[in-house]
Amino acid sequence: MNAPRRLGLRLLVTFGLLIIGVVVGLIFQNVWLGVLLAAIVWLGWFLGYESRRGHNAGVNDEDHGIEL
Numbered sequence: 001m002n003a004p005r006r007l008g009l010r011l012l013v014t015f016g017l018l019i020i021g022v023v024v025g026l027i028f029q030n031v032w033l034g035v036l037l038a039a040i041v042w043l044g045w046f047l048g049y050e051s052r053r054g055h056n057a058g059v060n061d062e063d064h065g066i067e068l
Contacts, residue, residue, distance in 0.1 A: 010046075017042045 017038045025034020 010049075013045060014042060017045070 018035070021034040021036075021038025021041075022031055023034070024037060025031035028034065
């Protein structure tokens with residue numbers, strides 16, 4: 001039941017960051033740089049989102065190291 005909602009949120013954030021990346025790239029006069037920055041931000045958001053969804057946010061387990 002929540003799967004379509006999660007998918008919608010992921011797609012919305014992905015397209016939003018892509019558009020923001022293109023705009024930032026146009027400001028810097030290098031669209032690929034903006035897309036690269038957007039991809040880096042998206043990766044950090046995605047890791048944090050999935051970690052929080054899996055109830056692993058802020059886990060500091062000595063066996064596995066520090067996780068997002």
